[in-house]
Amino acid sequence: MFATDQGGVRFGRSGVQIGRLGIGAGTQSNVDGERAFDGMLEAAWAHGIRHYDTAPLYLDGESERRLGRFARRHDRRELTVSTKVGRLANRPGATDLVAARRFDYTGSATRESVERSLERLGFDRVDIVYVHDIDSAMHGSGFEDALATVLDECLPALEQLRDAGVIGAIGVSSRQSEVCLRIAARHPVDGFMMAGSYTLLNHEPAERLLPFCLESGQSVVVASPFNTGILASGSAQSTYDYGRPDADVRRRVSAIVAVCAAHGVDISAAALAYPLRHPAVTSVVVGNRSAEEVRINVAAADRVIPAQFWTDLEDAGLIPAVAATGTSKESGRAL
Secondary structure, three states: OOOOOOOOEEOOOOOOEEOOEEEEOOHHHHOOOHHHHHHHHHHHHHOOOOEEEOOOOHHHHHHHHHHHHHHOOOOHHHOEEEEEEOEEOOOOOOOOHHHHOEEOOOHHHHHHHHHHHHHHHOOOOEEEEEEOOOOHHHHHHHHHHHHHHHHHHHHHHHHHHHHOOOEEEEEEEOOOHHHHHHHHHHOOOOEEEEEOOOOOOOOHHHOOHHHHHHHHOOEEEEEOOOHHHHHHHOOOOOOEOOEOOOHHHHHHHHHHHHHHHHHOOOHHHHHHHHHHOOOOEEEEEEEOOOHHHHHHHHHHHOOOOOHHHHHHHHHOOOOOOOOOOOEOOOOOOEO
């Protein structure tokens, strides 16, 4: 069972171990209050999951505080916790989402952000720190300036903190392969987190980034494998990356659902398994709003998917063929 097989896989070339299935502690996982959030975390723990991801952005640090209170009830040595730097809480009262976003990738802000995260978590060390949301879609015309600050200030500050033993590993959160490759050319980070970028519906990272990471020993963690809903339900009425799916997405989801039906495969199980078919992908991180959602997703992650299912998706042009899959031909289960 890959969901509860939490013995650990190394994150890049670091000594940090992460689980094949991780829990996202983002804003949506926190919207029902601390009691529901805590119950969700405890359910994940009960299922053997030890890999949790958070950020200062989520509820302006409250996600970290809640995760820290949960961690204090358990053995810290068993937990792998990742947080982020660079993205701040949105400007209050702003009606335009783009204008509401705030970022600070300077070295001083990076060091302060890690210090504040440690205080909120109640830790003296955090396992992984990602640079948060560095891509052109987030930054628009200011992207090149933001990237330059990441390269010249943020990542060197994180490297100093890693050398001092304050953090265990360094990652970058981006939706764009080209950005990850540009960063890797300057800084040999341990890995990348890609939210919704390598899924049953999105395959671009398989062209260059995943082969590069496989060769270089860097890990890829895929967050939002359901693309915010549509790959969990298969319904055209669900959201796709927080918005309404266009006609092409609806058409492809409908075709995937048909192949699922032919093989008796739940689309959510396929969505969780698909990224891990590529050996460069170390983990998938899923947001859950309740203990029940954890149970459903763990059950989906543990289902065996026949190899012919993937072949049929490839033959239909719905997913690309991947030469080095890391998948058992006998069972179709991600290794």
